[in-house]
Structures are given as structure tokens and as C-alpha cells.
Amino acid sequence: MIKYLALALFVSVSLFGQEIKPILPLPSAKQLAWQSLEYYGFVHFNMNTFTDAEWGEGKENPNTFNPTALDCEQWARIAKKAGMKGLILTAKHHDGFALYPSQYTKHSVANSVWRNGKGDVVRDLSNACKKYGLKLGIYLSPWDRYHPDYGTDAYNQVYANMQKELLTQYGPIFEFWYDGANGEGPNGKKQVYDWPLFHSMVEKYQPQAVQFSDSGPDIRWVGNERGYAYDKTWSPINRDEIYPGYPKFDQYKNGQENGSHWVAPEVDVSIRPGWYYHADQDNKVKSPDSLMKIYVASVGRNSNLLLNIPVDRRGLIHENDSASMMGFAAIRQLGLQNILPKNTKIVSSSAVDGHLAQCINHPKNGDYWAAKSTDAKPILSLSFQDPILMNALLLHEPIALGQRIKKFHLDITNDSGETERIDVQTIGNKRIIPFKQRKVISLKITFDESRGQVLVSNLEILNLISTRNEPLYQ
Numbered sequence: 001m002i003k004y005l006a007l008a009l010f011v012s013v014s015l016f017g018q019e020i021k022p023i024l025p026l027p028s029a030k031q032l033a034w035q036s037l038e039y040y041g042f043v044h045f046n047m048n049t050f051t052d053a054e055w056g057e058g059k060e061n062p063n064t065f066n067p068t069a070l071d072c073e074q075w076a077r078i079a080k081k082a083g084m085k086g087l088i089l090t091a092k093h094h095d096g097f098a099l100y101p102s103q104y105t106k107h108s109v110a111n112s113v114w115r116n117g118k119g120d121v122v123r124d125l126s127n128a129c130k131k132y133g134l135k136l137g138i139y140l141s142p143w144d145r146y147h148p149d150y151g152t153d154a155y156n157q158v159y160a161n162m163q164k165e166l167l168t169q170y171g172p173i174f175e176f177w178y179d180g181a182n183g184e185g186p187n188g189k190k191q192v193y194d195w196p197l198f199h200s201m202v203e204k205y206q207p208q209a210v211q212f213s214d215s216g217p218d219i220r221w222v223g224n225e226r227g228y229a230y231d232k233t234w235s236p237i238n239r240d241e242i243y244p245g246y247p248k249f250d251q252y253k254n255g256q257e258n259g260s261h262w263v264a265p266e267v268d269v270s271i272r273p274g275w276y277y278h279a280d281q282d283n284k285v286k287s288p289d290s291l292m293k294i295y296v297a298s299v300g301r302n303s304n305l306l307l308n309i310p311v312d313r314r315g316l317i318h319e320n321d322s323a324s325m326m327g328f329a330a331i332r333q334l335g336l337q338n339i340l341p342k343n344t345k346i347v348s349s350s351a352v353d354g355h356l357a358q359c360i361n362h363p364k365n366g367d368y369w370a371a372k373s374t375d376a377k378p379i380l381s382l383s384f385q386d387p388i389l390m391n392a393l394l395l396h397e398p399i400a401l402g403q404r405i406k407k408f409h410l411d412i413t414n415d416s417g418e419t420e421r422i423d424v425q426t427i428g429n430k431r432i433i434p435f436k437q438r439k440v441i442s443l444k445i446t447f448d449e450s451r452g453q454v455l456v457s458n459l460e461i462l463n464l465i466s467t468r469n470e471p472l473y474q
Contacts, residue, residue, distance in 0.1 A: 020352070020370055023402030023452045025236050025262040031218055032400060034175070034210045035264060035429050038299050040086040040135070041079050042268060045121070045311035047097040048276040056095025058145030058186060062112040065097065070114075070121070070315025076128035078317050079309075082325040083332065086135030086174055088306065089125050091166055093139075094181055096146030104161045107146040126170040137175035138166050142193050142244075143182055151189025160194075160201050167205035176202045178213040180221070180245035195243070213244040215252075216263040222303055223253025227269035227294035229301035230254050232425040235264040235403050257406065257451065264429070267298035270308035271321055277310035285320045288327030289466045295332065296392070296464065300432030302403075327467050335472070338362070338460040339388060346382055346459065350375040360459045368398045368457035371447070378454045380445045387415040387439035389463055391473045395431045395445075396458035403428050406449035415439040427456075434464060437471040 027035070047056050050064045079087055092098045098108035099121035109119045122138075129136045142159055149155040167173060178198070184190055202211050210218035216239050222229050234255030242252055255265065271291070272281045286294075291307070298305040309325075312318045340361060348357035348369060355370035357380055371378035397404060403426070410422045412435060424433055443461075447454045464472045 020355070020401060020453060020455065022400075023404055025260065026402055027235070027262045027264070027399055028218075030208050030210055031262060031264065033208075034219060035304065035399070037085040037135070037174075037304060038430075039084055039295070039305045039307070040088065040137070041082075041084045042139070042270075042306050042308035043075060043087055043089045043125075043311055044093075044270075044275045044277075044308055045315070046090050046093045046099060046276070047095050048093060049311065049313055052278055054274055054276055056093065056097070056145065058095045058097075058107070058147075060095060060097065062097065062107060062109075065109065065112045066114045067313060067315030070119075070124070072121070072124040072128040073131065074316055075125065075309075075311065076132040076134055078322050078325060079134060080132045081329065083329045084134065084307075086137055087125065087129060088137030088139055088175055088177055089122060090139045090141075091122055092141055092144070092162070094141050094143045094145055094179070094183070096144040098162070100166070102162055102165055104158050104165075105144075105147055122166065122170055130171065135174035136170065136172065137177060138173055139177040139179070140166060141179045141181065142191065142198070143179065145183070145185060148186060150185030151187050151191050155185075155191055156194040156197055160197050163198065163201040164205060167201065173206045173209045175219075176206070176209050176211050178211070178244055180214050182245050193244070212266060214246055214249055215239050215242040215244060216261065218263065219266050219304075220263045221249070222265040222267045222298075223249060225269055227267060227305075228297035229265055229267055229303040231301070233265060233302040233428060234259060234426060235262050235302065235399070235428055237261060237263045239263050265303045266306050267294075267303045268306040268308065269294060269298075270310065271324060272308075272310055275308055275310060277312045277318070279312075282318060282320055285318075285324050287467070288324055288331055289472060291324065291328040292331055292335065292464065292466070292472055295328075296432045296434055299430060300394075300434075302426060302428030302430065331465055331467060335462060335464040337462070338394075339390065339463060340382075340459070340461045341384070344382055344384065346380055348381075349377075349379040355455075360456055363458050368455050371454040373453045375454070378447045380456070380459070382443045384441055387441050388461065389437065389439050390461045391437035391471050392432055392434045392462040392464050393443065393445075394458070394460040394462055395427050395433075395456060396429065397427045398455050398457040399429050401455060402451070404451045404453070404455060405447055406451060408445060408447045410435075411444040411446070412438070412440055413442045415441050432462070434473040436473065437463070
């Protein structure tokens with residue numbers, strides 16, 4: 001923590017000669033790098049794909065796993081065109097079947113008929129990600145309904161050994177994903193997981209990777225699987241009070257304003273009703289418009305978006321899923337264009353020398369507006385020479401200096417002189433505030449409550465559209 005505090009101080013002092021005090025806790029360098037990814041994919045593909053299940057029992061015959069046309073390059077090619085930055089693969093789900101030839105379980109592709117037992121899905125995906133410039137992530141369920149050692153101390157070492165295989169044989173890993181599910185194993189026992197051991201394996205072999213669970217240690221579950229974060233979403237959280245599978249997680253889903261650790265949320269949601277492929281869901285794929293609304297409610301609420309793609313029994317992303325992902329990419333590209341004219345004057349109620357409000361209109365790296373610490377309710381005001389058709393405002397905080405803004409409100413005045421007030425809570429890394437489309441002549445943002453000095457690093461206005469070129473937010 002001390003080194004990141006020193007870094008934040010160095011950045012703020014060296015860029016502008018004006019010290020801005022950071023607000024603890026602060027994100028680490030790898031947490032900042034992860035947050036900048038914003039959008040990447042989850043691939044649920046495993047034994048469940050072939051048994052038409054969501055949670056397997058560990059009793060499946062390994063020969064049941066037999067994709068007819070597996071092509072991880074197709075996955076990576078589609079993900080890249082969709083604008084994803086990486087793919088996280090279910091290397092082992094709760095049933096215990098491993099998609100790579102592990103030395104520590106007999107329930108794996110090595111004992112299947114697929115490619116005569118010589119196949120390795122993790123290897124194929126690793127190679128495909130490298131070819132298409134994507135990052136590789138690993139999901140490894142701690143729960144194992146097959147392994148005979150599950151429910152004993154020996155299993156913790158089995159799991160750690162499987163981590164080592166995955167962390168040392170497939171190149172750089174950007175995220176390691178734990179699941180909080182913890183049920184009985186084949187011996188009827190439940191496991192007491194050795195989380196310090198598991199975390200230490202990632203820190204030792206892939207120290208640049210972030211680790212996900214309900215409580216982190218680096219990034220956390222948002223609290224639902226429906227595709228949204230909350231109006232109040234804090235990155236700080238009292239991390240040591242909770243653990244994966246914590247039964248009262250709802251008390252922590254918003255994060256905590258004065259939390260002890262920086263553990264930003266990730267929103268995980270599937271493009272289909274299920275996480276695994278089911279043929280009867282081929283016509284239930286989320287539309288591009290629905291995905292855009294999910295994006296606004298996740299990335300636009302201080303979270304990263306992890307979108308699941310259930311690969312089918314061929315070993316391919318289904319055509320319907322691919323079409324939706326491409327449509328989503330198209331409207332995202334158009335709708336997220338900043339339409340704020342560069343010559344728009346941004347007026348602030350106060351500003352620290354070197355951190356003037358104008359720098360947040362098309363900012364350069366490191367720029368941010370800083371209100372004076374004596375300004376109790378800082379204001380940013382924008383007036384437009386000609387009315388601008390818009391339906392969203394985007395704001396960033398410079399989170400390397402901590403998350404600060406608690407509450408703020410917008411006053412939006414249209415070309416008829418009518419003004420609407422919209423009350424909003426936190427910002428964090430990125431906040432998108434959608435509203436009814438209108439021609440706007442002025443915007444005023446009042447920061448009502450903050451943890452210390454108000455800082456804003458970017459301001460944009462948007463006109464989010466649907467696949468029919470209609471406004472998404474009526």
C-alpha cells in the first residue's frame with residue numbers, strides 16, 4: 001500500500017507541481033491495468049456442454065466429452081472482432097472434469113476419446129489468444145464432485161498443484177477466477193478451502209494476474225448474475241470480513257465507502273439464460289440492445305463486464321451468439337463516441353492551479369480537474385452554442401488517487417428551456433448516466449458529497465443508439 005501511495009503522490013506532484021492528497025485505499029498497478037480492460041469474455045465449455053446440464057455430478061464418462069469441430073481460433077477471432085480484451089476458460093467446473101491433461105486427476109480430456117486422449121483445450125485457447133492479441137484467463141472451480149480426496153486436507157494440495165500446472169504451462173494469465181460454490185464431494189464431505197495457499201500460488205507464478213472471488217483478493221463479485229452494478233458502487237470494501245460463498249454477501253454488494261481494501265467489482269452475465277450451451281436456448285440469445293444496456297449498467301457503473309459465451313457441442317461459438325456480439329460491437333462503437341465539441345468551455349466553481357476544468361474535455365493522460373478543498377459543493381457547467389442531441393453523460397475519476405465522489409446531481413436544460421434534475425451516487429473508474437434523449441443547451445453537474453477533494457479526469461457526452469438507429473434510453 002505504501003508504494004502505491006508514494007506513486008500517486010509522485011504522479012500528482014510531478015505532473016503539475018501541485019500536491020493532491022490521495023484518499024485510501026488505492027488500487028495496485030495490476031488492479032489499474034485490469035480496470036482498463038473493461039470488457040472481456042467468459043467461455044463456459046466443459047462436460048456440461050455434452051450432458052445438457054449446468055452443474056455436473058462428477059460421475060460422467062470422460063468419453064462423453066467429444067467436440068466434433070473444436071476451433072479455439074474461431075472463439076478468439078469472434079471475441080477480438082467483438083471488442084473483447086481477453087477470454088476466461090472453465091478449465092475445471094464443479095464436476096471435476098479438466099479440459100487439460102492434469103497429473104492430479106483422472107477425470108480429464110486425457111481419458112476421453114477426443115483426439116485420442118491427446119487434446120488440450122487450454123493449450124488451444126492459449127495459442128489462439130496469442131495469435132489474436134487477447135489475454136488468457138483461467139476459471140478453476142475449487143469444488144470437485146469427482147475427486148476422491150475432496151473433503152480432506154490432501155485436496156487443498158491437489159487444487160494447488162492443478163493451479164501450478166495452469167499457471168506455469170500456458171503463458172501469461174491476466175485473471176484467475178475462483179467460484180464460491182462449495183458442496184459435498186463423492187465421499188459426502190465438504191472441503192475447508194485453504195485460501196491463503198491458493199492465493200499464494202497465483203502470487204508466486206503469475207504475480208501480475210488479478211484474482212477474483214466474492215471477496216477478492218484483487219477483484220470481487222458484484223452480487224448478481226443479471227448484468228448490472230448499482231447506483232452506489234464502491235471499489236473499497238472490508239475484504240477481511242467476507243470470504244467466497246459468504247452467506248450475507250448482500251450486505252457488501254455495493255462495496256463500502258470507507259472499506260479497508262481496494263477490490264473493484266466485476267459483472268458476470270451470460271449472453272443466454274444458461275451458462276452452458278443448450279440447443280433449446282438458441283433463440284434466447286440476448287440482443288445487441290440488451291447487451292448495450294448491460295454495458296451501461298456495468299462498465300458504466302464502476303465495474304468490468306465479463307460476458308459469458310456458451311460454446312456449443314461442435315466446439316464453436318454458435319452463429320446466433322456471434323451475430324449478437326457483432327451487433328453489440330457496432331452500436332457500442334457508434335454510441336460511445338464523444339460528441340462534446342472540443343471548443344466547449346467548461347466552467348468550474350473552483351479549481352486548483354494546474355488542474356483546471358478545461359483539461360477534462362478530451363484530456364491527455366494524467367490530466368484531471370481538481371476542485372479546491374474548501375469548495376463544499378463543486379460545480380461544473382457546460383453551455384452549448386448550438387443544441388446537441390444526447391442521452392447520456394460519461395464521467396471518470398482518477399482512481400489512482402482513490403475513489404471520492406459519493407453523491408452528485410445533473411441539471412439538464414433542453415432547447416425549450418426545460419430543466420430536469422437527475423440524482424446520482426458514485427462515479428469511480430467510469431460512470432455513464434443515461435437519460436431521455438433531447439436537444440440540450442446546457443448541463444450543470446453539482447458534486448453534493450465527497451470523500452475529500454473532488455477530482456474528475458474525463459467528461460464526455462454520448463448519444464447511445466439501438467440496432468435500429470433509435471435512442472436506447474427513451
